[in-house]
Amino acid sequence: METDREAPRAGGADKPLLRALAGEAVWPPPFWLMRQAGRYLPEYRAVRAQAGDFVALCTTPALAAEVTLQPVRRFGMDAAILFSDILILPWAMGQPLRFAEGEGPILEPAVRDAAGLAALDARGAVARTAPVLETVRRARAMLAQEAPRAALIGFAGGPFTVACYMVEGRGSRDFALARELAYRDPAWFGRLIRLLAEATADYLIAQAEAGAEALMLFDSWAGLLPPAQFRRWVIEPTAAVARAVRRRHPEVPLIGFPRLAGPMLAEYAQRVAGLGAVGMDTAMEPRWAAQAVPPGIALQGNLDPLALVAGGAALEVEARAILAAMRGRPFVFNLGHGIVPQTPPEHVAALARLVRAG
Numbered sequence: 001m002e003t004d005r006e007a008p009r010a011g012g013a014d015k016p017l018l019r020a021l022a023g024e025a026v027w028p029p030p031f032w033l034m035r036q037a038g039r040y041l042p043e044y045r046a047v048r049a050q051a052g053d054f055v056a057l058c059t060t061p062a063l064a065a066e067v068t069l070q071p072v073r074r075f076g077m078d079a080a081i082l083f084s085d086i087l088i089l090p091w092a093m094g095q096p097l098r099f100a101e102g103e104g105p106i107l108e109p110a111v112r113d114a115a116g117l118a119a120l121d122a123r124g125a126v127a128r129t130a131p132v133l134e135t136v137r138r139a140r141a142m143l144a145q146e147a148p149r150a151a152l153i154g155f156a157g158g159p160f161t162v163a164c165y166m167v168e169g170r171g172s173r174d175f176a177l178a179r180e181l182a183y184r185d186p187a188w189f190g191r192l193i194r195l196l197a198e199a200t201a202d203y204l205i206a207q208a209e210a211g212a213e214a215l216m217l218f219d220s221w222a223g224l225l226p227p228a229q230f231r232r233w234v235i236e237p238t239a240a241v242a243r244a245v246r247r248r249h250p251e252v253p254l255i256g257f258p259r260l261a262g263p264m265l266a267e268y269a270q271r272v273a274g275l276g277a278v279g280m281d282t283a284m285e286p287r288w289a290a291q292a293v294p295p296g297i298a299l300q301g302n303l304d305p306l307a308l309v310a311g312g313a314a315l316e317v318e319a320r321a322i323l324a325a326m327r328g329r330p331f332v333f334n335l336g337h338g339i340v341p342q343t344p345p346e347h348v349a350a351l352a353r354l355v356r357a358g
């Protein structure tokens with residue numbers, strides 16, 4: 001049954017995003033956009049220039065909280081997502097991180113052997129994320145003042161995706177080195193994944209305690225794996241993270257996003273106990289997901305970021321098809337992957353109006 005998004009509730013229970021993540025078919029659906037803070041916004045570029053480099057922006061709470069709020073102020077999303085990066089966790093474990101202009105992230109030295117694992121400080125990692133946790137506190141306080149119906153989402157990378165970057169040392173089309181190592185030395189790869197799963201759970205728990213109201217796991221490269229590897233390196237560690245977070249904070253819903261999982265999305269949604277939502281990537285058929293994922297778990301997604309760049313009739317047709325497929329079930333409108341820098345901000349405003357109209 002559909003429920004009206006403006007229905008008044010007590011306390012924080014009236015936030016449309018949290019109602020959808022609790023299994024309610026709120027309509028019109030809550031919406032936010034992956035990478036909603038970023039280079040397509042002039043006000044982001046101004047703060048970014050002030051910070052100097054990207055890691056400095058992520059670890060300066062006043063600036064990171066400011067850019068967290070920017071898209072919500074401009075477009076009225078139902079959620080703000082903490083401004084940080086999934087690679088802040090390996091950085092906090094002691095692997096040096098930089099973002100080279102035009103090259104993307106570089107984690108050097110790469111972690112590929114027993115000595116590389118021994119050099120990581122997983123226990124001290126959460127303490128080193130203190131500036132990010134301070135960003136969570138500030139962003140939550142700013143939302144209470146400026147956008148009281150918007151919820152704050154904290155996040156981390158999925159252990160597999162973060163391991164891919166740590167092993168490869170940089171971005172890659174296929175993360176061949178990491179995937180080969182997972183076959184060649186599964187005991188070693190398993191140790192890295194376990195270390196990450198534990199640190200990720202601690203980090204998400206710390207974000208919940210700092211004020212995050214929902215938590216998302218971005219497993220961007222999950223879809224590179226064949227089914228048995230997907231079970232071992234995506235579903236099992238994600239289920240372990242979810243168990244640990246739920247044990248401490250059962251009130252904070254978790255959104256899982258195993259990108260390009262295809263039909264494995266159904267098994268992921270069933271076996272990662274307690275998920276509030278699963279993310280659909282751009283390639284996912286929403287009508288398939290609606291019958292494959294249990295009806296109490298919200299779906300989130302999945303407009304093509306390039307339809308948002310194109311705008312106009314193409315954007316309308318694509319967005320309306322998703323809305324039609326999701327009507328009557330718990331749903332959070334989003335993109336199928338992050339906003340790209342060439343997105344015209346007016347197109348985001350047009351999308352916001354369209355989703356709000358249901």
Ligand SMILES: Cc1c2[nH]c(c1CCC(=O)O)Cc1[nH]c(c(CCC(=O)O)c1C)Cc1[nH]c(c(CCC(=O)O)c1C)Cc1[nH]c(c(C)c1CCC(=O)O)C2
Nearest residue numbers: 034035036037038081082083084085086104105218220338
């Ligand atoms: C794989 C991954 C990363 N980071 C992230 C993922 C998972 C989602 C996905 O698949 O896109 C997740 C992420 N990255 C960022 C956020 C912040 C919150 C938000 O969604 O608005 C989130 C949730 C900011 C960012 N992370 C990054 C930027 C751009 C940095 C800049 O300002 O120059 C932003 C806004 C940099 C980044 N960070 C990463 C890469 C590969 C890059 C370079 C590519 C790029 O520039 O788009 C790693």
